[in-house]
Amino acid sequence: MLLFVLILLGLIVGAVVIVVGMYNGLVVLRNRVKNSWSQIDVQLKRRHDLIPNLVSTVKGYATHEKETLENVTMARAQAMNANAGKDVKNIGAAESELSGSLAKLLMTVENYPDLKANENFMALQEELTSTENKIAFSRQAYNDDVMFYNNKIEVFPSNFIATSFNFKASEFFEIENKEEKIVPEVKF
Amino acid sequence: MxxxxxxxxxxxxxxxxxxxxxxxxxxxxxxxxxxxxxxxxxxxxxxxxxxxxxxxxxxxxxxxxxxxxxxxxxxxxxxxxxxxxxxxxxxxxxxxxxxxxxxxxxxxxxxxxxxxxxxxxxxxxxxxxxxxxxxxxxxxxxxxxxxxxxxxxxxxxxxxxxxxxxxxxxxxxxxxxxxxxxxxxxxxxxxxxxxxxxxxxxxxxxxxxxxxxxxxxxxxxxxxxxxxxxxxxxxxxxxxxxxxxxxxxxxxxxxxxxxxxxxxxxxxxxxxxxxxxxxxxxxxxxxxxxxxxxxxxxxxxxxxxxxxxxxxxxxxxxxxxxxxxxxxxxxxxxxxxxxxxxxxxxxxxxxxxxxxxxxxxxxxxxxxxxGFYFLPCSCGLNIKVPPEMEKKHIQCPRCGTALTVPSIGSQQNFSQNQMSQLGAIVGAVAGGTATAATTALNTGPLSFTKKSADRWETFTCSCGSPIQLSPLFKARQIRCKSCRKKITINYPE
Incomplete structure (x- = not known):
């Protein structure tokens, strides 16, 4: 009888240990996802901050590109709105729009050699390029973490823990690469 | 991993x-x-x-x-x-x-x-x-x-x-x-x-x-x-x-x-x-x-x-x-x-x-x-002063202007004149420079008195970066390129 009780007790303790371990594992993964999202967020904000300076620098040289500049400014405002909303899909869409209009702007710059040689512009371009890279790299890290976390939520047996403690799957962050879609105009 | x-x-x-x-x-x-x-x-x-x-x-x-x-x-x-x-x-x-x-x-x-x-x-x-x-x-x-x-x-x-x-x-x-x-x-x-x-x-x-x-x-x-x-x-x-x-x-x-x-x-x-x-x-x-x-x-x-x-x-x-x-x-x-x-x-x-x-x-x-110091001359030349240099004054090798080498502590300020142009843009993004600039503006003007009205003169701004005045400069105020402070210029009678 005593033996039976001991075995039962042992089983219960073992089960609790396993559940707690799984729960903690899920929390760690969820925090990792949160942390890598904040990395992306930092870079997106940095890009938003750089754009007004870029626009004002380009304005001084490229007076005929009003429309392109307005597009960039608009896309930035939209992206900032979306960022306030915290919805990963919306942010992704708005940011792809911004990437596209930025790429277009940088392409028109090719027609203004004075602007290209401007030191302010060169420093800004380096910062922008690097920020784009950082967004891409942090996005990759984020998506890796999300995949790992989502897998853990769906897979047996941790899916039981996930449903009972309300762990929700995170969304992937996608930015379409619009640069490749833009075909540069050829003038003769 | x-x-x-x-x-x-x-x-x-x-x-x-x-x-x-x-x-x-x-x-x-x-x-x-x-x-x-x-x-x-x-x-x-x-x-x-x-x-x-x-x-x-x-x-x-x-x-x-x-x-x-x-x-x-x-x-x-x-x-x-x-x-x-x-x-x-x-x-x-x-x-x-x-x-x-x-x-x-x-x-x-x-x-x-x-x-x-x-x-x-x-x-x-x-x-x-x-x-x-x-x-x-x-x-x-x-x-x-x-x-x-x-x-x-x-x-x-x-x-x-x-x-x-x-x-x-x-x-x-x-x-x-x-x-x-x-x-x-x-x-x-x-x-x-x-x-x-x-x-x-x-x-x-x-x-x-x-x-x-x-x-x-x-x-x-x-x-x-x-x-x-x-x-x-x-x-x-x-x-x-x-x-x-x-x-x-x-x-x-x-x-x-x-x-x-x-x-x-x-x-x-x-x-x-x-x-x-x-x-x-x-x-x-x-x-x-x-x-x-x-x-x-x-x-x-x-x-x-x-x-x-x-x-x-x-x-x-x-x-x-x-x-x-x-x-x-x-x-x-x-x-x-x-x-x-x-x-x-x-x-x-x-x-x-x-x-x-x-x-x-x-x-x-x-x-x-x-630790070299970058001393810009008004003629456009950037003179690089080695850290062990002890002379206070040097002549610009291109235009012959006498320049003052800013003293102690300014070596670390290399970036300020190099970055002065882009600093306003890139640096402002980081937030630091922008707030520094606005507070600096509120502290009121500093002043510098020229020794003679028709000579090149150089002085160091309180932020450490050098400012040069050409003989043609006749204004009452100048703005420091790196810290954006207004400096009052006085002329001898």
Whole structure:
């Protein structure tokens, strides 16, 4: 009888240990996802901050590109709105729009050699390029973490823990690469 | 990734233990030889003590020692934003919690290495030649390779293995010298104990003392080569652009000239070992004793990987296995699990800067890193004042204007006049400069009184940057270029 009780007790303790371990594992993964999202967020904000300076620098040289500049400014405002909303899909869409209009702007710059040689512009371009890279790299890290976390939520047996403690799957962050879609105009 | 590190660590520990055994046996044998037969009681702890002391020093100051030996100086972001940005990009890609310090070696040879026992305290060192000659993508590849060494914990292993190898070397060298250079008379005296001890023991000790360093370095080299491939694989995964590293390696090996400051310990740390850097053409004759795999093979693997269009650790593994005829033990299976292949990115398009301009930038960077002060003259010339210069006034070599060298503390302010133009733009983004500028405006105008109305005059703003007034300047106020403060100018009556 005593033996039976001991075995039962042992089983219960073992089960609790396993559940707690799984729960903690899920929390760690969820925090990792949160942390890598904040990395992306930092870079997106940095890009938003750089754009007004870029626009004002380009304005001084490229007076005929009003429309392109307005597009960039608009896309930035939209992206900032979306960022306030915290919805990963919306942010992704708005940011792809911004990437596209930025790429277009940088392409028109090719027609203004004075602007290209401007030191302010060169420093800004380096910062922008690097920020784009950082967004891409942090996005990759984020998506890796999300995949790992989502897998853990769906897979047996941790899916039981996930449903009972309300762990929700995170969304992937996608930015379409619009640069490749833009075909540069050829003038003769 | 974590499994990869764990597996790495297990293998490293086995190797380290093997090397430690060599050290212990060496100490024991020498001890026993000096005072037969119980000397090993002192020999073994003695050898371990030497190793412990060296390991402690290496752990606490190893990175600083290595940086000093290599004559490297630290670089901050405003000195060369591009390099800093590339390192930061790779730091983000590797999800490293701390930004490694960046150092530059004033050397026209192309090379790089990473140091630091812990990832929290790491440094990446590049030569000036590397920045001068590589494109952004290539430089990124090299930095990613070094980052790979940091996140795979290679640096720590290399340091400790290097220390063990060093201890074995020191002990065996000292012993061999003691034997060969002891005078006959002394030997006679000591020989009373030693000579009679045991001729077999003497022979065995002698042979082992000669073999031990070779054995230790074989262990050391064997694992270091695999680590290079592993760092290449990590670099490909981090950059998603294997061609960058491939063409960087090609450029590094095809140019003449080796790094000037290296020694036996630091040499294996470089991306291309300066001791054996000519292996691009020399085939496999030196392979077993070199710390790095043949570079042409590394390039070939990276290029094949690039041709596949997408990259992951698993892809690298399969390409590696193909090239090495079925040798697939590079990355443990557990390290491959959570690794989705990602497609290769587009090359960086903005590399339009002329080589001459890059050379000039790197030259400025080196001077800035070494504490030179950048004194702009009104004629457009940027005079670089060395930190040891004591004269207060110099003449501009182009226009002859007398210039005042700003004193104490202004050396650190290099960035302020260099960055003055872009500082307002880029710096304002960080928030720091913008608020500093507005508060500075509120503190009210400062003033400067000209000595004569029709001469060139220079004075230093309270922020440390020099301001020049031309004889044509007649206004009552001037705004400092770097701190945006308004300064009132008074004229003599």
């Amino acid at each position: 974590w499994e990869l590190i764990a597996q790495n660590r297990r293998k490293s520990i086995i190797i380290l233990i093997a090397m430690l055994m060599i050290l212990v046996v060496l100490g024991g044998l020498i001890g026993a030889y000096i005072s037969y037969p119980d000397g090993w009681i002192y020999g073994v702890p003695g050898a371990i003590l030497i190793w412990l002391i060296m390991a402690l020093v290496a752990y606490n100051a190893g990175d600083k020692i290595i940086l000093n030996v290599s004559h490297a100086t630290q670089v901050s972001k405003d000195m060369y934003p591009r390099l800093y940005n590339i390192v930061e990009e790779m730091k983000i890609a590797a999800s490293l919690p701390h930004m490694p310090e960046i150092y530059i070696m004033n050397d026209s040879a192309m090379n790089a290495f990473a140091t630091g026992v812990k990832p929290e305290r790491s440094a990446i060192v590049v030569t000036a030649g590397l920045i001068e000659n590589l494109s952004r993508d290539e430089l990124q590849g090299v930095i990613a390779h070094e980052m790979g060494h940091i996140i795979n914990r290679d640096v720590a292993f290399m340091t400790f293995a290097g220390v063990l190898m060093g201890s074995i070397n020191i002990i065996s060298h000292t012993f061999l010298r003691a034997i060969f250079f002891t005078s006959v008379s002394r030997r006679g005296k000591l020989g009373g104990k030693m000579g009679k001890s045991n001729p077999m023991l003497f022979l065995f000790t002698l042979v082992f003392t000669i073999i031990a360093p070779i054995l230790a370095s074989l262990f050391y080299f064997a694992i270091s080569r695999k680590r290079e491939y592993l760092a290449d694989a990590t670099a490909a995964r981090l950059t998603r652009y294997p061609e960058g590293l491939a063409s960087a390696l090609e450029k590094i090996t095809s140019t003449a000239g080796d790094v000037a400051y290296y020694n036996k310990i630091t040499a294996p740390m470089f991306i291309i070992n300066p001791l054996y850097s000519r292996d691009l053409t020399s085939g496999s004759s030196t392979v077993n004793f070199s710390t790095h795999p043949p570079t042409h093979e590394r390039i070939r693997i990276l290029r094949t990987l690039h041709g596949k269009g997408h990259v992951s650790m698993r892809e690298y593994q399969s390409v590696y296995a193909n090239h090495r005829k079925g040798d697939s033990s590079l990355i443990p299976d557990s390290g491959l699990k959570d690794n989705t292949p990602t497609s290769i990115r587009q090359p960086f398009a903005g590399d339009t800067q002329s080589h001459k301009k890059t050379l000039r930038e790197v030259g400025d960077l080196l001077m800035a890193a070494n």
